Every structure is written in C-alpha cells, then in structure tokens.
Amino acid sequence: MIRNYFKIAFRTLMHNKSYALINITGLALGLAACIVIFLVVQNELSYDQYHRKADRTYRVTLGGRDYNPSVAFAIAPAFKNDFPEAEVSQYFAQQGGLVSVGEQKYNQKVYAFADENFTKIFDFTWLSGNAETALKEPNTVILTESAARKYFHDRDAMGKIIKLNNEKDLRVTGVIKDLPSNTHLVFSFLVSWETIRKDVDTSHFWSIQGGMVYITLPKTESAKSVQARFPAFIQKNWEADIAKEKGLLLLQPLKEIHFDRRYLNQISMPRSKETIYGLAGVALFIILTACINFVNLATAQSLKRGKEVGIRKTLGAFRKQLIMQVMGETTLLVLVSVGLSLVAVTLFLPYTETLLDIRIETANLFKPEMIGAVLLIVVVTILLAGLYPAFIQSGFQPLKALKSGVSDNSNGKSYLRKGLVVVQFSITQILLVGTLIVGSQMDFFLNKDIGFDKDAIVTFSTGEKVDVLRQKLIDNPGVQQVSFASGGPAYNTNFAPFTSPELGMTENDVTEIKQVDENYLSMYHIKLLAGETITKIISKDTVANLVVNQTLITRLGIRDPGKAIGQRFFIGDRPIRIKGVVQDFQSESKHKKIRACVIMYNPNSFWQASVKLRPEKMRETLASIEKDWSELNPKSLFSYEFMDDRIAGLYNQEYKMYTAFRLFSAIAILIGCLGLYGLVSLMAVQRTKEIGIRKVMGASVPGLVVLFVNQFIWLILIAFVVAAPIAWFAMDKWLQEFAYHINIGPDIFLISIVTTLIIAGVTISHQSIKAALMNPIKSLRSE
Template identity: 55%
Template sequence: MFRHYFRIAIRSIARYKSYAAINIFGLALGLASCILILLIVRNELSYDQYHKQAARTYRVTSLGLDYNPSVSFAVAPALRNDFPELEHVSQYYYWRESMIEINHERFILKDVAAADNEFAKIFDLVWLAGDPNSALEAPNTIVLTESTAKQYFGDQNPIGQTIRMDNDWELKVTGLIKDLPGNTHLTFKSLVSWATFHDETSNFWSIQGGYLYVTLPEKLSAATVEQRLPAFIKKNWREAVEKEKATLLLQPLTDIHYDQRYLNQTSMPRSKKSIYGLAAVGLFILVIACINFVNMATAFALKRSKDVGIRKVIGAKPIQIIKSALSEIVIQVIIALGLAIGCLLLFIPYTEGFFGTRINANQLLHLDVLIGLFIISLFAILISGVYPALIQSRFNQLQILKASFSTAVKGTTILKRGLIGIQFLVTQLLIISTFIVAKQMDFFLNKDIGFDKESIITFDIGKNPEGLRQLLSNQPGVKDFSFASVAPAYNNNYMPFSAPNLGMQEVDVTEMKVVDENYFSMFGLKMLTGLPITKSIMPQDSILRIVVNKTLVNRLGIQNYNDALGQQITVGDRRAEIQGVVADFQSESKHKKIRACFLYYNPERFQQASVKLQSNHIKQTIASINREWSVLNPESLFNYEFIDNKLARLYEREQTLYNTFKVFTFIAIVISCVGLLGLVSLMAVQRVKEIGVRKVLGASVNNIVLLFLKDFVILIGISFVIAVPIAWYAMHSWLQEFAYQIKISPLHFMVGLLVTLFIAGTTVFIRSFIAATGNPIKAIKEE
C-alpha cells in the first residue's frame, strides 16, 4: 500500500516539476535557517557547561563603584590562606598578543594567557601531550593549543621546543591541548605558567585584568562563602578599603557569558534576550516556510483537482486521498530536509565569521540536535501537509468534472488571508528590527565619539622615542602624530579621585591619560575652557597641571566649566590643579556611561604612538614606518592597529547580531516572495474564469493587476499595525542594554512598511500580470 502511494507521489512530483521545485526550495531554505539557528542557540545557551565541575566553579569578581570581572593578584594567596576548604583556587591573566621568536624568526602570538597549575584541575582541557598535573607548575613553561602548535611548528612535535617571548622569557613547551570549543568564555590559544611572571602585589586595588576562579566543595554553598568575604577583606586590607567601597562577589561560571554587568573582559557577554530573540527568528522563518508550503501545496492540489476527482469517481475514499496527499508532502519534506542539511554542511565552516559562533558538523549528530531535527521535520509535515491533504479530500468530484474546480473548496479565504497576514507580520518585524540594529551599529562606530579616528594607526613607541619622533617628522605620508600612554579609544589606567574642598568626600574612579602637546589637536578633542596640555617639565612632588573632561567636572558638582579652572582635586595620592576642561570622548564601549577622565603631560610614561596618515598613500607610509621603526627596535616586531578596528572590537557581539539579522531577514524575504508567488498562483488558478470574463467585458491589464494587489495592500496594512508595537517593545528592550542609544522614530517603522510593500508589490505584479495577459477565450473555454 505504501509503495503504491509512494509511486503516485513520485509521478505527481515529476509531472508538476516547477511547482514541486519552488515548494521544496522554499521549505529547504526555511529548514536550513531553522536548523542553523537551533545550533547557534544551542551553542550560546551551553557556555562553559561542559566542564564537569561547572556547577561548583565561580569567578571571584569585585564591586567597587562598578562591576569588575578582575581582582588584584593579592586576593588569591589570601583566599587560599583564609579559605583552606576551597577545592581549587586558580589565577588567570589574559593579554591580546606578545612577540615570540622561534628558530630566530619572529611572530606576533595572539590570545596569550598565564595560569597556575590549578587551572587544569578546574577546567576540562583535552590534553594531547604533556602532564596536566605539572605542565604549568614550573616557571618558563608554556602550553599550546593544537592550532597554535600547527601554525608555528607544522607537523613537528612541539613538546620540548623553546619559544622566546617579548625578549624576556625562554619558554619550554610542556603541553599540547585541543583547541577550545566555541562555547566557552575563555579565549586563550597558549598558556604560560603563572610562576613565570606572577605579580606579588599586596595592594587590594591593584586590578590589572587578573581573573580568579574557585571551585567549592560539594557541601559548601556560594552564599556561605560570600557572607564571609566582607570579614576577609577587612582582615587583610582594613586600611586600604575603610574609606572606599570594596566588595568581592562569586559569579557562577555558567553565568559569565550572559552577565552584562561585567563588560571589561576578554569576551563580551551576550544578552539572553538576544539569544531568545534569535530563537524566535528561527521559529518565525520556519512558520513562514510552512505557510508558503501550504499555499503552494494548495495551489498544486487545485491544479491537479481533476486527477483527484477521477480517483474519487472510481471509488477512492477520503482517507486514501489524504494518505496519498500526505505521502507527496512527506517526500517533499524529506527532500527539502536533505537539501537543507547539505547546504548547512557547506555553510557551517563560515558561521563563526558571520555570526560569531563556532559550530561544527559533528553537532548535527548529537542526540538533542537529532531530536530537534525530528521535531522540526514533524512540525513541517503536520503544519504543511494536513491542510492541503484535507483540501483534496473535500473536493466535490461532480463539480470538478462538470465545471470549475475553483469552486471545489469553499470557506478557505479567511484562513488563507490569515496565513499571508502572519507572513507579512513576521517579515516586517525582521525588517524593522534589522534597520534599528543597523542604525545603532552606525551610532556605535560613527557618531558622537568625541574625537577624530579616521586614518589613524597606533603602535608601541619602542626604545628610542626621540628617534621615532624624527622618523615620523620626515615621513611625507604622515599628516600628524602624538605620543601618549594610550590613544582616546584605549583605556588601561584608572585611579581614585576625590575633592573634599569641593564637598566631594566620597571617592570616585577616574581614567588617566598621559599625553603630549599634539594629542588634542591631532585627535580633534574639543576644549570647552582653559588651556590644553603643553610641553613642560614638572618635578615629581609638585602639583599636577591637568585637563579634565566634562564628566569629571559634573561629578565635582560644578555647573559652569570656567568655575572648574584652578580648582584642586586629589588623584591617587597626588594633588592636581585643573587648567582646562575638554568635551567628553569615548574610550570605552557605549554599553557604559563615559567615565571621569583627566589628562596630563609626562614624557616618561609615553608608551603608544598615534599617527594620522595621508589618505592617498596609507599602505606605502605604513610599510615605510615599519622599515624605519624596525631599524630603531631591531629586537622587536612592528605591530600596528587602526583605531577604527579597535572601536569595532568593542561591538563584536552587536556586529554579529546585526549580521545575523541581515542574513535571516534576507532569507525571510526570499521565502516570503516564494510564498507570495504561491498565493498569487493559487488566486490565479481559482479566478481564471473571472479574469477571462473581466477581460472580455473590457477590463484592462492594469485593472486586473490592481484587483490582485488590493487584497495584499490591505493585509500589509493590518500586519503593519500589529508589527509596530511588537517591534517597538522588542527593540526598546534591546536598546536598554546600552548607556548610549538611538531614539526609535516613526521612520524606522515606515522603512519596514515600504520595503514590504515594494517586495510584495513586485512579486504580486509579476504573477498577476502573467495571469492578466493570458488569452481570455482560452480561459473561459477551459473552465
């Protein structure tokens, strides 16, 4: 029996190739998108859960005036001493890159970290070589990931090889581990032993990006440990914290990827709202694809209704018609699923570049994914197959064979309109959301950052600042340059400040930048009042002459910027006098409010050169600077970065979200066009006689096209009214994650409406035009 239905289904698909191809293509695209989103969401919601001790592992963080994921290196030894019951205590320090030398050849090694021997006991690293119990115990040792070892040693065994790092350490490779999976907040590609260069500081406020992890024993709760931490701080650092806020917190390991209170870390957290929103997009796309399938399958069923009528006349029962129709649909769904998985296998290697999430083909074989695939396929079959099958079973064979098969099924108009309305609603939601995300990304990167970033590169000054200054002065491709501790887009120096004489008794945190006399003019910083930084020589014990930003003045409670001139504040342990006020500029991401900041002159602390290049010879100028810089610093590698790229890194998560919306909105639009084609085809099939009569009575092609368009314009308008409040609520909630954000305006919603009207109008026009230009006599005779 099933073989019989299978043969009928194959013959039917082969007979109506174009309908079947369009149907299968639309569903395959929807299934591929839904499965890909399933893998991405699954990956995002499983961060750090693969570690066996994940439920008992916490990161020790600090809360002063802000949430900070790092703590002073002084905390770990004190914690081991005062909490001996802790199962593991491990320190971890990350930096973006180091220069290494292997066999007299130099490279830039990315994503470097340092960790102690407890690290491998907390985190489940897959060891390919070396002893996990001792690989990070001795000083001057390093563990490499598999891809890093392959990059620098090829097929050679890396164990025992020597790597010279930053001209300071001779590191012996003692371990080799598999590359970290994509669902972990850790981002290192090599691990240097903590004993190589650990910091012995005892200062509680010395926070340099060191992360501290602890694993609790089975019967010890995090709440119990946190209750004891205030006394622990007071015992070890009473004088350092008695006048300032100081709190240590335990952050669950499995929460790190989603906790947006902690922004200044190696991998930016991702909001669970965004993840659930992406899951909703996947469901929406699958629903759109199924709606398309219903529309096309219904049109397909009506087109071959005479076949069904003949089968009913010769004795076929409704249940047999349903089984036959479902067999065709199951075959089409299976073909579509096969195509979807095939496309996914080709696209999976590029998912990290597009969506910022690393997945692999093996995940398709995991049990939960296979169950998900089964549920998705069953959902597609039930939603897409039951209605068209019931339509065929309800055909009136006498009406079909005697007259018009367009009258064979009645009462489906409301359902059809509802389905296409849902399709328009989802499409407009995606278009509006994508447009708002795009505008926010543009605001991140191009609006209101407070300084000029165009064609500016930054790099280390090196060991000969005066030689470098002379080099840059003689470069024809250099428009301007400045030496400083860091450029405006970087931030790595903070210190406490207060102003008791101005009534500010509470200690706050300020960012510090040491800059030269060219800094303000080259970066286009706007002076609000007073004097900019000038070249000067100042004794160490004298009062600092500083320029402060607008936020610091506001923090002092001063309303008029001129009144801030000459005022004295305490920064760290030194007195400073304000000589000027500069407009705020962005040195951190717009997730956070701009901090108070002060700038002063001290050439001994210059570390970074910033160079503004002539836009017409950028590559040649960089190559020339590289050659001459390398002569001045023969033991180092020239390594530069465009400030634009630095700023873009602050918003990698948002950029991947934007890319995701772009890709899946485009897919939704394509699927919607296929669905519209199916619905208009259905209308054309059902109204073929009406079109013929109208043309005979004198209706023009324009009249008939407008007849089709009218219903769709009304549906688009209704779906737009529903989409506006939903889109506003969703995107308003997302924008609340940023301290600085765009304002949602009516323009954002009108874009969604106009784009939908254009897409739908074009699709409907093409198909209805074909129907309207047909031979009316032929249509009437066929009916």
C-alpha cells in the same frame, strides 16, 4: 498501501516540477536556516558548561559603582590563605606579544599567564604533557594545538623553547587541543604564573592591572556563605575603611560570565540572553514562514486537482485515504527538503566563523540533541504544512469538482489563506524593522557622538627608541600629525579610585588615567571646554595640575566647566588640581556610561604611537613607517591597528548579530515571496474565467494587474498594523542594553512598509501579468 501513497506522490510531483521545485526550495531554505540558528543558539547557551567543576566555579570580581572582571594580584594569595577549602587560580591575559622560535618571529594576539591550579579548575583535552605539573615551574608554557603547529610545524613541540617578548625563554611542557568556541577563555598559549610572580605587586588592594581570579568551592560550601565572609576578609588583609564599601568583591558564576553585561572590560565580550532568544525567535519566524509558504502553494495546487479528487471520490475513495495521500506528498517533499537542507548546512558551517565569528564543527550535526531537534522540526513541519491542504483537498465536492475542475472556495477558507499571508507580511516587516534598527545602532556605535576624530588614524607600539621614532614620523611626508601616549582614546589600561572630601564626595569612584603628549588633544580633535590644554611640562609639585573630562567634574557635583578650574580632588592619596576640562569622548563601548577620565603629560608611559595619515598615500606611508620602525626595533615585528577597527572591535558581538539578522531576514523574505507567489497563483486559477471575460469586454493588461495588486494592499496594511508595535517593543527592549542608543523614529517604519510594498509588488506582478496575458479563448471555451 503506504508504498502506493508515496509512489503516487512521486509521480504527482514529477508531473508538477515547478510546484515541487518552489516548495522544496522554500522548505530547504527554511529548514537549513532553522538548523544553523539552532546550532548557534545551542553553542551560545552552552558557554563554559563542559567543565566538570563548572557548577562550583566562580570568578572573583570587583563590584561597587562600576563592575570590573579584574581584581588586584593581592587577592589570590590572600584568598588561598583565608579560604583553604577552595581551589584558587590566578589568570592574567595579555593582548599582544612577540614570540621567537629560532630565527622566526610571530606576533601573537592573545596569550595568558596562569598558575598550576588553572588546569585543575578548567578541563582541557591534553595531547601531550601532564595537567598536574605543566605550569608548576617558572619559564614553562602550554601551547594550543594551533600554536604548536604554527611554531613547530609537524615537529613534536614538547621540550622545545620559545622566546617571549625577547626576554623570557619558555620550555614547552604541554600541548592541548584548541579551545572550543563556547568558552569565555581566549588564549593561544599559557605561561606559568611562576615566571612573573616576583615581578607583580601583590601588596595593594587597588592595584588592578588586569588579572583575574577563579575559584572552585567544595560541594559542601555555597557561594552565598563565602561571599558573606568577604567584608571580614577585606578588613583583615587591607585597611578597615575599604571594608565599608558595599559589594566590593563579588562571586560571578562561571556559567554566567558569557551573559553578564555588567562586565565589559574583557577580551571575550558578553552577550545578553535576550539577543540569543531573539535569534531563536527569528528561527521560529523562518520555519513558520516556510510552512505558510508550503500551505499556500499546496492549496493553490490542490484547486488544480479538483477533477482528480472528484474521480477518486466517485470511484469510492474515502476522505481518510485522500488525507493520507496528501500527507504522503507532504512527507516526501519535507524529506527531500531536509536532505537538501542538511547538505546546505554542512557546506555553510565552515563559513560561520567568518560571517558570525562562531566556530561550529560539522560533528555537532550528529549529536543526539541535534538529531532530536531535526526530527522534531521535521514532524512539526509535516503537520503544520500538510494537514490544512490535506483537509481542504479531501473535502472537495465530487459534482462541482468534476464540473469545473476547481473546487468552490468558501469565505472561511479564503479568510484563512489571507490570514496566513498577513502573518507572512507581519513576519517580513518585523524582521525588516529589526534589521534596520540594528543597522542604525551599529552606525551610531561607529560614527556618532564618539567625541574624537578617528579617521585615517593608525596606532602601533612606540618600541625602544621613542624620540628617534617620533622624529622619523614627523619627517614622513605621508604623516599629518603624530601623538605618543599610554593609549589612544579607545584604549584603556589604567584606572584608579578618586574622591574629593572638599566637595563632599567621600566614597571612592573610578577614573581612567590617560598619559599623553602635548599633541594628543589637537590630533584627536578632543574639544577643550575650559582652562588650559596639555603642556610638555612634568609637574614636580605636591599637587598635580591635570586635565579632566566633563564626567569627572559632574561626579564632583560641578556642572559649569569654568567653575571646575582650580578645584581639588584625590587619586588615591595624591592631591590633584583641575587645570583644564575637555568634552567627554567615548573611550569604552556605548554599553555603559562614559567614565571619569584624567589626562596628564607623562613621557615615561608613552607606549603607543598614534599617527594621522594623509589619505592619498596610505599604503606607501604605512610601508615607510614599517621600514623605519623595523630598523629601530630589529628584534621585534611591526604591528598596527586602525582606530576605526579598534572601535568596531568593541561591538563584535553586536556585529555578529547584525550579520545574522541580515542573513536570516533575507532568507525569511525570500521564502515569504515564494508564499506570496503561491497565493497569486491560487487567485489566477480561481479567476481564470473572470479574467477571460474581462479581457473580452476590453480590460487592459495593466488594469488586470492592478486588480490583483489591490487584493493585497489591505493585507499589507493590516500586517503593518500588527507588526509595528511588536517590532517597536522588541527592539526598544534590545536598545535598553546600551547606555547610549538611537531613538526609534517613524522613518524606519516608513522604510519597512515601502520595502514590503515593493517586494510584494514585484512578486505579484510577475504572476498577475502572466495570467493577464493568457488567451481568453482558452479560459472560456469550456463554457
């Protein structure tokens, strides 16, 4: 019997190829998008959970007024001494390094230093080497598989030598598989901590240079009990007054690092769980839209099969048999759609790294949880998409069905179908509003209120011969302006505590320190609000005269920049006098409030050159700069970064989500259009004779098209009333994650409703024009 159901279902679908094609396309798109989103969400929620000790592993971080994932290098050795029961590891990530292998040189973006405990706390897949001893000795290095292949091609890397930054010869003692995409750790190779241990300061608590400390606690010790011992630990090892700071050191669970938005100064930026759940919500919207699309098309098709159902019932078919027949057709359609969706997903997965910056292996499709999720989606889709059309079709009255070929359509059924379209329109407008708001926020990130000029500015290392390089850049006709500094406005490397007892500020706050030349403010168009600008003078006075930003004087309780001139505060123990105040500029991402900043002249810290290029000859100018730079630094490789790209990099996570929203919203809208097409087809079938009579009475084609369109205007308006508050609430909550964000204005909702009307109008017009052009004789001759 079941075989017979599927045989009839197959013949029916072959007889209605356009119906089958549209339905299969809509379902396949919906299922494919749903599966991809499931893989992305699964990947995001599983960050760092594959380590065996993940439940007991924590990162020691710095709390207080600000949250910093880095702590002083003094923490790890003191922690090992005072907490012998814990496994403690020092980790120090580096952005940018030169690797030499024989005569070949490579610019490596990210690598790290780590001690021997690192490979005991974290689990890696070892291709060669010993995890217990690989990082024990100085001048040793562990390579990832990609790095080993890059440096040594098909040769065995073990025991080979690589030179780091033209200084250290490192012997390869291990090769591990590339890190999975669901980890906050980012590196291409690990250098033993012993290589630099003697070169770093481990005596000062406030000497924060970017190092991170990880600990694994024994099963008998809780994080709460360890953290309760921190004040005594700080007081014992450092000055007693530091212990007065509340929440100074914190334990951050390893599994929460990827989701903790308090810590932003790290290579792998965190992402909020709300955003991930929002993406899962998009998947739900898509599969719901696909099912509504299926129901509308199936209902439209069932009305054309009224005579078939009438004959079946006359010959003795039971309602249960008719329901099983429709469910068989639905199951066949869904299974074909699943097959196509899996093929589409397999073809799409290699592009997820490019589009979404998330690497997902095809093998993930065959994991038990993924297979279970696909089966669940299939069952739910069959039930959602098949039951309603099955009950509608099996409920046709034989006499009416045989007389007209089309079953009657009660108001209840009509309202349900129209309600489904309202849901579709609502989903479409929610996704449209969400995409528009995310896009507007991305534009705000990159272009609005950053406080400095970023256009056509390129940054690169100053190299060894700083003064010679400066002169060559000034003489280059393609260069407008040049500035040397410790880092451009969007680069952050140096932070320190500051206080001002004279102004009543007794608790430490954190300030960024930028060491720049005399051209820095003018080239970046950073506005001077009061006092003097940066001058080419190295102060030898006990009290340093420096320029500060608005935020710093606000923290000191001063509102008027003019009144801040001459006021004093302390960076550590060093007294500082304010000689100038500049307007705030965005040196970090807009997730957090602008930080206090001190700007000073210091040629000893000119590590980065910033060059404003003339826009007409950028390519030629960059080639010329590279030639001059390479001649001055023959042992190094030239590498540059545009300031635009640097700022965009601060919002990689948001851009991933923006890309995902655009992609999956487009799929949802496309599926929604197919559903709308189905409902218009239903109307055309129901009103065939009415259209014929109207044409005979003189109705024009445009008039008939308007007749169809008018049926949907109020549905769109109802959907907008439903969608607008939902979209506003969800997106307003998302915007609260950022310290600076756009305001949701009425223009976004206006664009959404107009876009929806256009999309609906185009979709409706196609089918309604086709119905209006039909020869009235064909529709009326049966009467």
